[in-house]
Amino acid sequence: MNRLFFRFFILVMLSISAAAFIVYFSINRLFGDPLDSIARRQAAAQIFLLEQYIDQAPTDQWLDRLNKVREVSGVRFELVPLGEVRKQLSGVDAAGFERGDVVLDIGRKAFYRRVDLYGERYIGSNEEALVAQDLPLDIGFALSMEAVRYLIVALVLLIPIAVWSRAHWQGLQQLSDVADRFGGGDLAARAHMQRRDSIYPLAERINHMADRIARLLDSQRNLLHSVGHEIRTPIARLEFALELLRDAAENPALDKRINAMEGDLRELKELVTELLGMTRLDAEPHLQRQPFDLSSALAHCRDTLPPAEGMVLEMELQPGLGQYSGDRRLLERAIGNLLRNALKYGTRTVRLSALRGMGALQVVVEDDGPGIPEHERERIFEPFYRLDRSRDRNTGGFGLGLSIASKAVGLHGGTLEAGSSSLGGARFTITLPLA
Incomplete structure (x- = not known):
């Protein structure tokens, strides 16, 4: 459940980030680069001097006014050949420069403009460009303002979404708990919610x-x-x-x-x-858990088996198996069913082994019979399911023993799996958690 809402949160954040980029590129496409507009506002004084003071001078006084601006301004104004500027500009900036526009270079804190297009200021002025350097540009502050703006928008969106999601999360968590309890055998488990709840x-x-x-x-x-x-x-x-x-x-x-x-x-x-x-x-899915000695329980399973002529039951128990907390009656019945099944299909040898370790208890029942085809190893735990060769009532039983064993092990939180034995027949492995 937490994973679901974490993914939803990540999706919302990615959507907001994508929206911010889309807004930026849309404005850039329709109205020009927002950073360029900010930089022009910050360099408005120098551009004003150029366009309203220097450009308005008579032809013979143009350079004089430029020199006066150089004396009083902290910005360096230089005249450079067109070729040097053309090497530094490209794309839209290069086209605007050739038209005679003021082109800003935010990285270098400078702007470029041709002196004039037709050489009207003085002879050869159409081959030079005016470069203003050390402009008072501070895009970082503007970017911080934009980031704060988007952050506020994100918070305004995320807070209602978080409140709405929390209500959904609580409701879904309650439904998940009800499903777990109902699946665990509590058939009276129900979800109790108000009509105003969204789910x-x-x-x-x-x-x-x-x-x-x-x-x-x-x-x-x-x-x-x-x-x-x-x-x-x-x-x-x-x-x-x-x-x-x-x-x-x-x-x-x-x-x-x-x-x-x-x-x-x-x-x-x-x-x-x-x-x-x-x-x-x-x-009655609820177990009567009590600690009991594993070795004595397995020995009891062996002693209560019906006599089987010509069969040998081998027991390989790990020394010091200790105790297990569970329903002894159910587990003994599960292991007994597996042993009786092995005696039916084995030809000479049945082996019962038990191992404790790695946080789990393993009980293994093996036989030297014909084994179980791999494609039928899952279905044999279904009630009344029997292999084709076991249709005979004298050997096949009713198809309930393995189902009961699987259900008894499952109630303890364990698993029962069928596989191949080193003896040549079937191998049934019970894995029970110790915690």
């Missing part, structure tokens, strides 16, 4: 959008929660009925069919549990 219409639209999103999310959570609990009742009845049926059954084929039905029920029960877990994460 009140925008705040109203954001509030309406937030209301609709909150209603949709509440409806979705209530639906999932209700459906999940409603399904559990017939599942329990079916389990009870299957137990009764198994006790009464004597046919081996029927017993095999009952086993398959019980497997379907377990799968359905696991799906309901996962759905309710997802709903709970969305409904």
Whole structure:
């Protein structure tokens, strides 16, 4: 937000500077150089002596009057050949000099003018120029006045803009805070503004959008929660009925069919549990942070894994991992989901490692399975998304385990990324901030 208004301030300052240059060049183009006008006003006395005293003298007294001016004036008046002056002038100044105009040279504090165009003052006067040096020119003072003038204009423009921008900045900051809180799970966050505020219409639209999103999310959570609990009742009845049926059954084929039905029920029960877990994460985004020992938490994740025949679980934990302040239950579930996923797809080896350093905690789960194609490494964290080769329910699961793990890590301010493992399969890296 601060960057936005800083850029706006820079844009306003650049616009004012550009306007000052445009004004200067426009006046210069239409009415002549403003600095030349200032210099002419400062040299007005010497120009007046030249035009109203020396030029008005009779032909035989012209030089006498010029010498009298030399005696009383602090400005040096010299007669020089035209060629010397022509070397110093160019462009508009050269053209004005050839017409007989008084041409000012502000840098040298001098002006030039041809004595006359036709030699009327004395013989050969059309080949000479009159140069006045050491003129009392002080353009710096005039430039300071112009700078003060533009500064006043800039302040008069910037102060109202600053007041107007500050009101916008406060309103946008409030909207930004509301967006952060709403995105963090506080669905009751709303922007409270007065009708006279400039961004009140925008705040109203954001509030309406937030209301609709909150209603949709509440409806979705209530639906999932209700459906999940409603399904559990017939599942329990079916389990009870299957137990009764198994006790009464004597046919081996029927017993095999009952086993398959019980497997379907377990799968359905696991799906309901996962759905309710997802709903709970969305409904209760606030963590119960408490310090806990990392090594014991990772060991608990290992000990609660289901048995996997032929699989070896390697643990490489940095000595002295220490404690971490977070929701132990959620993090254990996230790491457990990653480990169970690795056991499903690994062929022989699964590795769990943890490293603490550089202001972050890293927990890595690797396997030696087929791995994950690079173009699908982002999508595997989406709910119900499964790779094409994992369509089989015996290995593919429901596509919720990785999504739950990603959400649990995200609630702690961390990241969960998928990559390639040195074992040849997939590598999942959990990065959690320590601060």
